[in-house]
Amino acid sequence: MTERKKLTLKDIAKELGVSISTASRALKSHPDIAEETIRLVKEYAEKHHYVPNYLAVNFRKNKTFTIGLIVPELVHHFFSTVISGAIDEAKKQGYNILVSQSNDILADELTACQTMLGSSVDGLLISISNETMEGEHLNEFINEGRPIVQFDKITDQVKSPKVIVDDFEGAYQAVKHLIEMGYKKIAHMRGRLEVKNANDRCEGYQKALQDFGYGLNKEWVKNCVLINEKEGYDFAKELMESDNPPDAFFCITDLVAIGVMKYLKDHGFKIPSQVGVVGFSNWKLAEVVSPGLSSVEQHGYDMGKRATRLLIDLIKNHNLDSEETIQIKTKMIVRESSQMKGKNL
Amino acid sequence: MTERKKLTLKDIAKELGVSISTASRALKSHPDIAEETIRLVKEYAEKHHYVPNYLAVNFRKNKTFTIGLIVPELVHHFFSTVISGAIDEAKKQGYNILVSQSNDILADELTACQTMLGSSVDGLLISISNETMEGEHLNEFINEGRPIVQFDKITDQVKSPKVIVDDFEGAYQAVKHLIEMGYKKIAHMRGRLEVKNANDRCEGYQKALQDFGYGLNKEWVKNCVLINEKEGYDFAKELMESDNPPDAFFCITDLVAIGVMKYLKDHGFKIPSQVGVVGFSNWKLAEVVSPGLSSVEQHGYDMGKRATRLLIDLIKNHNLDSEETIQIKTKMIVRESSQMKGKNL
DNA sequence: CTGTTAGCGCATTCAG
DNA sequence: CTGAATGCGCTAACAG
Numbered sequence: 001m002t003e004r005k006k007l008t009l010k011d012i013a014k015e016l017g018v019s020i021s022t023a024s025r026a027l028k029s030h031p032d033i034a035e036e037t038i039r040l041v042k043e044y045a046e047k048h049h050y051v052p053n054y055l056a057v058n059f060r061k062n063k064t065f066t067i068g069l070i071v072p073e074l075v076h077h078f079f080s081t082v083i084s085g086a087i088d089e090a091k092k093q094g095y096n097i098l099v100s101q102s103n104d105i106l107a108d109e110l111t112a113c114q115t116m117l118g119s120s121v122d123g124l125l126i127s128i129s130n131e132t133m134e135g136e137h138l139n140e141f142i143n144e145g146r147p148i149v150q151f152d153k154i155t156d157q158v159k160s161p162k163v164i165v166d167d168f169e170g171a172y173q174a175v176k177h178l179i180e181m182g183y184k185k186i187a188h189m190r191g192r193l194e195v196k197n198a199n200d201r202c203e204g205y206q207k208a209l210q211d212f213g214y215g216l217n218k219e220w221v222k223n224c225v226l227i228n229e230k231e232g233y234d235f236a237k238e239l240m241e242s243d244n245p246p247d248a249f250f251c252i253t254d255l256v257a258i259g260v261m262k263y264l265k266d267h268g269f270k271i272p273s274q275v276g277v278v279g280f281s282n283w284k285l286a287e288v289v290s291p292g293l294s295s296v297e298q299h300g301y302d303m304g305k306r307a308t309r310l311l312i313d314l315i316k317n318h319n320l321d322s323e324e325t326i327q328i329k330t331k332m333i334v335r336e337s338s339q340m341k342g343k344n345l
Numbered sequence: 346m347t348e349r350k351k352l353t354l355k356d357i358a359k360e361l362g363v364s365i366s367t368a369s370r371a372l373k374s375h376p377d378i379a380e381e382t383i384r385l386v387k388e389y390a391e392k393h394h395y396v397p398n399y400l401a402v403n404f405r406k407n408k409t410f411t412i413g414l415i416v417p418e419l420v421h422h423f424f425s426t427v428i429s430g431a432i433d434e435a436k437k438q439g440y441n442i443l444v445s446q447s448n449d450i451l452a453d454e455l456t457a458c459q460t461m462l463g464s465s466v467d468g469l470l471i472s473i474s475n476e477t478m479e480g481e482h483l484n485e486f487i488n489e490g491r492p493i494v495q496f497d498k499i500t501d502q503v504k505s506p507k508v509i510v511d512d513f514e515g516a517y518q519a520v521k522h523l524i525e526m527g528y529k530k531i532a533h534m535r536g537r538l539e540v541k542n543a544n545d546r547c548e549g550y551q552k553a554l555q556d557f558g559y560g561l562n563k564e565w566v567k568n569c570v571l572i573n574e575k576e577g578y579d580f581a582k583e584l585m586e587s588d589n590p591p592d593a594f595f596c597i598t599d600l601v602a603i604g605v606m607k608y609l610k611d612h613g614f615k616i617p618s619q620v621g622v623v624g625f626s627n628w629k630l631a632e633v634v635s636p637g638l639s640s641v642e643q644h645g646y647d648m649g650k651r652a653t654r655l656l657i658d659l660i661k662n663h664n665l666d667s668e669e670t671i672q673i674k675t676k677m678i679v680r681e682s683s684q685m686k687g688k689n690l
Numbered sequence: 691c692t693g694t695t696a697g698c699g700c701a702t703t704c705a706g
Numbered sequence: 707c708t709g710a711a712t713g714c715g716c717t718a719a720c721a722g
Contacts, residue, residue: 008715019693032691055465056715059404074429084419087446096464099444100432119441120399229633258633285630288574288603353699364709377707401699
């Protein structure tokens with residue numbers, strides 16, 4: 001209960017025999033104020049540890065210098081990377097970040113938005129949940145004059161700027177890489193049909209096959225729903241036991257790829273000499289697993305920074321109509337799991 | 346630029362021909378107000394989507410219902426788990442969380458604290474950086490009447506409640522497990538000498554050795570600084586190439602353990618039949634690596650929830666003097682990497 | 691160069 | 707049961 005009462009502008013004004021507004025302006029080195037006065041006020045403020053009451057400042061200015069950030073899952077390598085970038089960029093620009101997660105549940109996303117609106121964030125960064133089909137809750141922000149920027153998992157239902165990974169190109173490069181390494185029967189463990197990222201990656205996969213003269217074998221395309229190792233393992237089993245097993249797997253995410261690799265290793269298939277595997281996202285675990293898993297780097301940190309920079313610009317310019325879309329280029333990270341030259345090892 | 350001007354209490358008061366204070370009280374179903382009036386006001390507010398200006402409310406009440414959370418690193422499985430728990434608990438209690446990271450750099454931690462103070466959080470959750478040696482910046486919060494709760498990486502320099510993992514016991518159990526599995530020459534890859542968690546784990550390691558009648562061989566204790574795979578790999582190499590190589594490794598964290606395993610696999614040592622390995626933290630990668638890495642689960646999510654609950658209690662009770670310490674029990678997760686019975690596989 | 695004044699939106703005390 | 711009045715701390719327009 002040590003609490004000492006806070007020093008206010010009024011206190012320092014009274015103490016120094018100036019008016020409150022003079023004190024206020026002096027602290028901001030307003031050109032109207034005499035050098036001497038400024039010095040005096042600043043000195044006093046410094047000495048007595050004056051700290052402005054930001055609640056009052058924010059109230060007055062109707063701004064909080066805080067932005068909201070909602071992701072589906074916080075405990076997720078990619079998203080935590082994005083958040084990290086967002087926080088670093090925000091800090092640089094003097095903004096704070098309020099973080100929340102939806103757990104891929106629409107109701108949770110709605111609540112989070114409500115709280116964010118309530119706590120008066122100046123703008124919102126959001127990656128929507130799998131369940132989000134329409135964007136009324138997001139439009140509310142825009143209607144209230146607070147810009148939003150969507151990233152990674154987006155919906156076109158909401159008119160706003162977007163920062164996305166070039167999923168199509170990333171997938172294309174991954175499959176191209178597999179083809180160049182000599183694999184000829186490339187399967188794809190894809191994600192949910194309703195999720196844009198999954199569709200884009202699947203299209204990249206198909207386009208690459210097509211461009212290099214391979215047909216699409218639909219049996220080699222499997223729909224993952226939970227996107228975890230078990231699905232990877234099970235689908236790998238299904239395909240490898242079929243009459244026409246593939247010789248490579250391009251997986252929607254690293255976790256699925258790990259499951260595939262586990263099945264392959266458990267059943268004596270050599271990676272990469274017999275079967276190649278490529279994941280997506282380049283999680284830490286792609287690096288430490290053996291053989292090292294080739295994967296597509298999404299530059300999450302950069303995405304977080306760019307999205308935040310964009311949002312803060314919109315806030316500053318009071319711009320609510322932008323629909324600018326930034327595509328983050330992916331990068332193919334080649335490790336052992338896809339290097340067929342290892343055939344004779 | 347669609348912005349519609351916000352409805353205020355004044356507007357609805359004028360519209361309904363009542364006073365502002367009546368409107369205000371009606372919305373809160375104050376007992377003084379007539380049922381009928383309450384109904385009227387609420388109906389109007391509802392119909393016109395009245396939303397209180399929280400900036401004004403917060404300013405008036407001098408509260409933000411926001412708490413700050415600072416961790417060394419956001420992209421880190423354990424910390425993101427803690428954050429996840431903190432956010433979920435905070436949400437349940439109507440609080441928001443402002444997240445920041447120090448990158449284990451003192452200067453960044455100071456800045457983060459400054460911003461948090463500035464944005465008037467009601468309280469602070471913090472896990473300090475490796476560089477933090479004294480806690481003046483934390484005491485500032487307490488002096489301003491805002492409670493803080495330290496978690497995981499803590500300093501006794503600051504009088505505050507703490508939520509910590511029982512590192513000693515976790516380490517003890519891990520080493521006990523290795524001993525029970527039949528390993529007799531257990532090395533320890535420890536963390537920095539200045540970090541409490543590292544010391545506690547090292548003590549648990551030593552105590553277990555002692556309790557089971559093993560002496561401490563100082564050559565088998567290595568100081569990791571960066572706490573990454575490379576250090577694990579390099580120290581494993583050093584030890585395994587020495588005159589008296591250990592037959593098991595207890596590592597300060599999973600990443601180091603992965604490095605150790607990599608060295609062992611690369612050089613033909615069988616895990617776990619020849620050499621056992623146990624990590625700490627139970628990251629996702631412990632589960633997916635092969636052989637599966639035995640590890641000590643720290644229950645980060647639970648830690649986040651408990652710390653948050655504690656902090657909110659302190660805020661509500663305006664309690665700044667508590668020094669309560671909660672110890673979170675660890676759990677030994679046994680996977681293949683430490684099961685010597687596999688000797689004859 | 692400085693002071694006076696007004697007001698942001700709301701909660702609350704004090705009178706009726 | 708209701709209204710008038712006050713002030714939270716700060717900013718900014720306006721007046722000297």
